Amino acid sequence: MSFSSNFESDSYTRQELISQTEECFEEANYKISKIQNSSCIDIIAEQANDTRIKDYIVDNKTNIRVFLKILGNLNTFKDKQSKDIRLLSYIGGGVPLLIASRYAKNKQLENGIVYNRYTISSINFKTLALLLKNNINPTQIAIRGKNEPLVSINGLELENFVKSLENFTQQEICQKLNISRQSLTAYQKETIKPTITKYKEIVTFLGNNLLERSFQEIDKRLRKPLALFVTNNNDLDIDHKTFNDLNSITNNDLKIKINTHLEKLKFNKFWFQSLPWDGLITYQDKKSPDMNNPYQDTYTRKVFTGVVDSKTEPNLYKKRLEKSSKIFEFLNQTGIWLIDSDDLSNIDEDNINTKNIFIMSTEEFFDIKESRTLKRQINDTLQKKNQIDH
Structure with a gap:
């Protein structure tokens, strides 16, 4: 297609x-x-x-x-x-x-x-x-509970159009549009958005009284495009406490035990529910020489984390492992995979792309007593695989 x-x-x-x-x-x-x-x-x-x-x-x-x-x-x-x-x-x-x-x-x-x-x-x-x-x-937004969408408008353009209406006071404009002065001010400050019906009334009123402007020009200048591909962290509504609380999303004993050990090692962590990997740990790491930033000498390393218990069939977790590795490579990120097995020899790293993933047995993980030990092992292993991210 x-x-x-x-x-x-x-x-x-x-x-x-x-x-x-x-x-x-x-x-x-x-x-x-x-x-x-x-x-x-x-x-x-x-x-x-x-x-x-x-x-x-x-x-x-x-x-x-x-x-x-x-x-x-x-x-x-x-x-x-x-x-x-x-x-x-x-x-x-x-x-x-x-x-x-x-x-x-x-x-x-x-x-x-x-x-x-x-x-x-x-x-x-x-x-x-x-x-x-x-x-x-x-430029339009559907709001739950409202019968019609709202229109994103350029408040400054609206303010300029209103100022151009020399034959009308602001009060008269509001009366013609059947809105309060507070609503007009809010439209201009972009704190509220008009419904599509009210927006059309505004464009019609401006077009009928600003004869040097076409309706198409007024409409084009008033509409404010919604930037779908731009966001900030506040828009994502991330509740760190919720994402750190593994107990609220799983009763898997191994994951809970790993979570507790990460807390003892003082790692920041997040947990997922529906991705090929299970979580993420973050920690401060020293910059490499090619990371030129005069304002800091450390940066936050992000390491995605997978957990595999002893009941999981090898073929299943190998598929998860390979799928995760491809995604990490695309995102220029790295991972650590904790596998509840003493024998990791059945993982053929030559046939499974794990160059950006550090694989460790859970027994070895639980033996670690200091965070710097785990950080060093992750860094050293990934450096050897030539896939450490900067």
């Missing part, structure tokens, strides 16, 4: 959506990594220095990284999935995005409208395609 030939389609099966989304990003010169059999993420897309949205980027070295989950029905996306994709986006320096066809059995996501599922922006495929192919950003 071709992205180009089916650009006008409004509805896809989930597998068609995945294929179309991959092709859409690839045609926009993104590199992608496919994540198979993960309940919270299907695709990671990355592009450096996207000039089409450069207005939203301060640092010209910024990479745009998007963590995507593709859904047939948006409402099937659960809270625990949202926590994992938000945490992964937070750690991976990117933004989560949901692509879906509908949000109920017979209710389609509309073109050009951004929906929200557990604080994650959600759009249909055509909205994504218009953004990537034609640089047409959505």
Whole structure:
């Protein structure tokens, strides 16, 4: 199925959506990594220095990284999935995005409208395609409980248009639009957004009274594009206490024991529920000589963590191991795999890509009494594999 030939389609099966989304990003010169059999993420897309949205980027070295989950029905996306994709986006320096066809059995996501599922922006495929192919950003937001979407507007442009209405006082303008002066001020300060109906009334009123301006020009200048590929950590709504609390998401004795030992070693840690790996540990590490930053001599190393108990079939955890390694390589990250076995010889590292993963038995892990010992072992092993990340 071709992205180009089916650009006008409004509805896809989930597998068609995945294929179309991959092709859409690839045609926009993104590199992608496919994540198979993960309940919270299907695709990671990355592009450096996207000039089409450069207005939203301060640092010209910024990479745009998007963590995507593709859904047939948006409402099937659960809270625990949202926590994992938000945490992964937070750690991976990117933004989560949901692509879906509908949000109920017979209710389609509309073109050009951004929906929200557990604080994650959600759009249909055509909205994504218009953004990537034609640089047409959505400007409308669907709010749960409201009958119509809200419109993102440029408050400064609205203020300038209002000032140009020399024959009207501000009070008269508000009366014509049937809004309070507080609402008009809030629109101008962008603290609230008008409904699509009210927005059309504003454009119509301005167009009828600013004869030197066309309705199309007013509409174009008033709409403020929503920057879907730009976020900050506050937007991701990360509750560190929740993600550090392993007991709230599992009753696996081995994971709980590992979590307790990491606490004794004073590692910061996060836990996932629906990814090929289980968690993440972070610690301060010395910079290498090629990390030129005059303001600090250390940086935070992030090490993804996998846990394998003795009951797990080797073929199963080897698949997890290889899948995780590919993702870590794409994200330029590293991992440590803790396996509950005294014999690790059955892991053929020549046939399984583990060059960015340090494999350790749980017995060896529990024997470690100081954090610096584990840090040194991780660093030394990964340096030998020529895959330490800087």
